[in-house]
Amino acid sequence: MNTPEKRYWLDKSGNVNRLVYGLYALCTVLILLDFLYHKHTNFPFENWFGFFAWFGFIACVALVLLAKQMRKIVKRNEEYYGDH
Amino acid sequence: MITNLNPALILVLGPLLIPVLKGNVRTVYTLLLPVLSFVQLYTLPAGSHAEVEVFDLTLMTLHMDRLSFMFAVIFHIAAFIATVYSLHLRDSLQQAIGLVYAGCALGVVLAGDLVTLFIYWEAAAVSSVFLIWARRTPSSYRAGMRYLIIQVISGFLLLAGIILHARAGGSIEFTRLDLNSPGGLLIFLAFGIKCAFPLLHSWLVDAYPEATETGTVVLSAFTTKMAVYALATAFPGTEILIWIGLIMTAFPIFYAVIENDLRRVLTYSMINQLGFMVVGVGIGTELALNGTAAHAFADILFKGLLFMSMGAVLLRTGKINGSDLGGLYKSMPYTTGFCIIGAASISAFPLFSAFVTKSMIMEAAAHEGLTLAWLVMLFASAGVFHHAGIKIPFFAFFAHDSGIRCKEAPVSMLIAMALAAAVSMCIGIFPQTLYALLPYQTEYEPFTFTHVITQLQLLLFSALAFTWLLRQGIYPPELHSVNIDADWLYRKPGAWLARQTLKSVASGEKGIFISIKKLSFEAAARLHRHHGPQGLLAKTWPTGSMVLWVAFLLGVYLIFYYLY
Numbered sequence: 001m002n003t004p005e006k007r008y009w010l011d012k013s014g015n016v017n018r019l020v021y022g023l024y025a026l027c028t029v030l031i032l033l034d035f036l037y038h039k040h041t042n043f044p045f046e047n048w049f050g051f052f053a054w055f056g057f058i059a060c061v062a063l064v065l066l067a068k069q070m071r072k073i074v075k076r077n078e079e080y081y082g083d084h
Numbered sequence: 085m086i087t088n089l090n091p092a093l094i095l096v097l098g099p100l101l102i103p104v105l106k107g108n109v110r111t112v113y114t115l116l117l118p119v120l121s122f123v124q125l126y127t128l129p130a131g132s133h134a135e136v137e138v139f140d141l142t143l144m145t146l147h148m149d150r151l152s153f154m155f156a157v158i159f160h161i162a163a164f165i166a167t168v169y170s171l172h173l174r175d176s177l178q179q180a181i182g183l184v185y186a187g188c189a190l191g192v193v194l195a196g197d198l199v200t201l202f203i204y205w206e207a208a209a210v211s212s213v214f215l216i217w218a219r220r221t222p223s224s225y226r227a228g229m230r231y232l233i234i235q236v237i238s239g240f241l242l243l244a245g246i247i248l249h250a251r252a253g254g255s256i257e258f259t260r261l262d263l264n265s266p267g268g269l270l271i272f273l274a275f276g277i278k279c280a281f282p283l284l285h286s287w288l289v290d291a292y293p294e295a296t297e298t299g300t301v302v303l304s305a306f307t308t309k310m311a312v313y314a315l316a317t318a319f320p321g322t323e324i325l326i327w328i329g330l331i332m333t334a335f336p337i338f339y340a341v342i343e344n345d346l347r348r349v350l351t352y353s354m355i356n357q358l359g360f361m362v363v364g365v366g367i368g369t370e371l372a373l374n375g376t377a378a379h380a381f382a383d384i385l386f387k388g389l390l391f392m393s394m395g396a397v398l399l400r401t402g403k404i405n406g407s408d409l410g411g412l413y414k415s416m417p418y419t420t421g422f423c424i425i426g427a428a429s430i431s432a433f434p435l436f437s438a439f440v441t442k443s444m445i446m447e448a449a450a451h452e453g454l455t456l457a458w459l460v461m462l463f464a465s466a467g468v469f470h471h472a473g474i475k476i477p478f479f480a481f482f483a484h485d486s487g488i489r490c491k492e493a494p495v496s497m498l499i500a501m502a503l504a505a506a507v508s509m510c511i512g513i514f515p516q517t518l519y520a521l522l523p524y525q526t527e528y529e530p531f532t533f534t535h536v537i538t539q540l541q542l543l544l545f546s547a548l549a550f551t552w553l554l555r556q557g558i559y560p561p562e563l564h565s566v567n568i569d570a571d572w573l574y575r576k577p578g579a580w581l582a583r584q585t586l587k588s589v590a591s592g593e594k595g596i597f598i599s600i601k602k603l604s605f606e607a608a609a610r611l612h613r614h615h616g617p618q619g620l621l622a623k624t625w626p627t628g629s630m631v632l633w634v635a636f637l638l639g640v641y642l643i644f645y646y647l648y
Contacts, residue, residue: 008414010482020551027548030541040534042450043458052462052541059466060549067341068560074567075342081566081575 027053086124088134090146091156092194092204094121095163095187099180111171114179118164121190125156132196141256144196150523151377155193155313157521158381159186161507162305162388169392169500170298178218182302185211189306193313198246198256198271201314205242205274209235212307215299216291224294230571231291238277240637245270261318272319279311279362280355282331286571288355289339293347293404297395300347304354304391305384312361312380321368329366330457332359333464339569340471344405344562346480347394350387353430353472356464357383363461364445367452370524375444377523382437382511386429389504390476393423396493396501397480403488406475406562411485419493420481422501429508431473431543432465437508439539440515440530447528466546473543474550479562 009015031050039047046052098117105113130153134146148156163186170179188211191204209232216228249267250256261268277284288308292300319325336352336359343349357379364376396419397412398404413420425436432438442465449458492498511518515530553559 006414010413020555023544023547023551027544030537030544033537034541037533037537039538040532042447043455046538050541052538053545055462056466056542056545057549059463060470060546061553063337063463063467063470064341064549064553064559067338068558070338071342071560071565071567074339074569075563075565076568078564078566080568 088146089124090134090191090194091121091124091128092187092191094124095183095190096207097187099183099187102180102183103176105176110176114167114171114183115164117183118160118167118186121187122157122160122164125153125160138199141199142197143200144257145191145200146194147196147258148194150521151313151316151373152193154377154381154521154523155309156190158309158384159190159193159306162186162302162384165388165500165503166298166302166305168503169301169395169497171496172494173298175218178215178296178298181211181214181218182298185215185302186306189310192310195258198249198258201258202239202242202246205278205310206236206239208307208310209239212303215302216295218299219294219296221294227291227294230574231287234277234287236637238274240274241270241277242274245272245274258317260320263319263322263324268318275311275314275318276328278307279315280308280332280358281328281362282335283570285332285336285355286569289348289351289569290571292351292354293345297399301388301391301395304350304387308354308358309380309384312358312365312376315362316365316373316376320365320373322366325362325366326454326457327366329359329362329364330460332356332362334359334460334467337464337467337471339567340467340475342560342567344407344565346404346406346409346476347391347398349406349471349476350390350394353468354383354387356468356472357387357430359464360442360445360461363457364448367445367448367454369448369452371444371451371526371528372448374519374522374524374526374528375441375446375448378441378444378518379438381518381521382429382441382508385504385508385511386426386437389422389426389501389508390430390472392497392501392504393419393426394476394480396497399497400490400493401488405564406479406483407564409480409486409488410483411481412488412490413481414485415488415490416481416492418498419501420477422498422505423477423481425505425509427473427477429512431469432539433543434512434531434536434539435509436512439512440518441511443530443535443539444528462542466542469543469546470550474547 031053034050034053041047095117098120099114102110102114128146128148130148130150132144132147134144136143136145163183166182166186167179170182173179185208188204188208192201192208195201195204213228213232213235216224216231245267246256247267248270249261249265252265252267254261254265254267261271263269263272273284277287280288292303295303315325332355334356336355340349340352340356343352361376361379361383364372364379366372394404396416397409400416401409401412403409429436430438432442446458446461446465449461493501519528550559
């Protein structure tokens with residue numbers, strides 16, 4: 001390239017780290033909020049400490065790990081159907 | 085406006101003029117059609133109109149209640165936005181067909197009787213396939229054929245079901261049907277195919293990503309949502325729909341995580357969102373049906389928005405696989421922004437649309453004490469953020485920089501995306517505007533402190549899981565691959581069986597085929613001549629074999645008609 005390309009804020013790995021730390025901080029605040037208010041819930045288990053937080057985390061990790069295993073069964077090369 | 089004129093006719097017949105118009109006149113005329121149709125819809129009174137006598141049948145071609153009005157409104161918004169999105173095209177056929185197809189879907193939701201429903205149902209199937217073929221690639225041609233065959237089968241089941249239902253003494257009025265009668269069951273299956281029930285879903289993930297940039301946007305709005313409307317009208321409170329819907333919310337997200345084609349990821353997430361709506365129909369309480377209608381409304385907008393952003397990426401880069409993209413936020417900042425709004429909407433962030441719609445279905449499940457259903461939907465809610473909310477924008481616009489530098493999307497596309505984003509956010513911020521359209525009067529308040537905080541916990545910890553998995557290198561990389569799904573059954577063993585049968589018959593193999601040979605030798609030999617030395621009926625899907633299949637289905641229709 002003749003002209004040096006504009007450098008974006010996200011191009012610096014330090015800034016990406018900042019975003020990630022920001023996410024950690026937000027998550028910490030959100031889970032601690034569970035101490036501070038009274039939940040209006042339909043099921044008793046919703047009142048467990050941080051139920052929605054750890055449910056979301058575990059659900060997504062399980063989803064990805066299972067999907068990775070699924071690849072062993074369902075993954076084929078792109079020409080499998082002879083369509084492409 | 086004109087008394088008793090079905091607005092669907094404006095959209096079905098109006099576009100016939102589009103191909104002969106040129107330049108700005110064509111643009112204005114194309115944009116005006118959905119507006120005119122909407123005005124006509126708005127001035128129609130509730131109830132049944134436009135009676136037509138055909139043979140000894142009285143058809144109610146136009147029936148309006150609160151549910152059909154709500155679907156008709158969102159179909160108009162979708163048709164208008166999709167038209168704006170396609171204004172850059174010189175291919176006027178696509179614009180015209182898109183509107184005709186929208187008109188057919190409108191005809192379905194406004195149909196007062198089953199025969200009218202069937203006619204629009206079939207017309208929607210036939211018109212929509214041109215949006216797939218318009219891509220003009222061999223693979224889109226074949227995918228379109230597979231799509232059309234399955235759509236025609238849905239129409240066949242619907243007609244067979246209607247005939248059985250009518251012969252059993254039922255009226256042809258389109259209202260609540262009985263799943264335990266043979267006619268009701270066939271109609272249920274016909275709806276199920278279009279609604280992408282598990283194992284009947286593969287046409288959707290197979291064909292939609294093969295359509296054009298604009299075609300997929302149009303397709304995503306109508307077929308599946310008119311099926312949701314049909315289910316909500318005919319089978320509310322049918323318990324099995326809860327279980328069907330739950331499977332639909334859960335299984336596609338696993339595929340979505342490992343799928344590389346980002347538009348195909350979105351089709352899996354379509355099934356996931358349809359699952360919530362189907363669960364709502366299955367629960368069948370007023371709150372649940374309100375939730376289904378509201379979520380269908382919101383989904384058309386945010387799914388359209390996501391497909392529009394991916395369509396813009398495909399148009400500008402020629403690529404749509406996650407493994408080939410990345411870093412596009414530098415070239416397409418506005419598209420990136422609109423995609424993120426769509427992602428936040430589908431993920432149900434507070435102040436975005438699904439937060440005020442999907443939650444009604446979950447709340448209804450909780451009110452009925454359906455603990456397992458609620459937990460599966462909570463899992464699917466976390467999963468949808470993971471695969472649609474994060475994966476789509478992340479791999480297209482961020483992730484590693486692919487080095488692709490392209491132009492921003494055309495202005496018309498940006499305007500369409502801005503419209504969808506604006507309406508979507510309007511629903512999220514002022515839910516009462518949407519709630520006013522709902523079929524039933526219910527009290528539901530989405531913005532409680534508990535709801536906001538618990539939802540943010542669910543979503544941000546899902547994001548935390550994504551970040552952690554990515555940084556640990558556990559997250560599965562985007563790979564060039566296909567993942568086999570239910571369509572494998574007819575694309576591999578089904579095709580093989582068809583080829584073998586034909587081969588055996590045509591070459592006159594001895595053994596069990598001898599009697600078949602005697603009966604069908606002449607017909608088979610003719611086929612053999614027309615389809616090359618190996619009789620590649622299923623392998624290449626030539627137009628001739630399509631005609632054959634249609635003729636076969638028509639024959640079955642006739643036999644059915646005489647039997648019953």
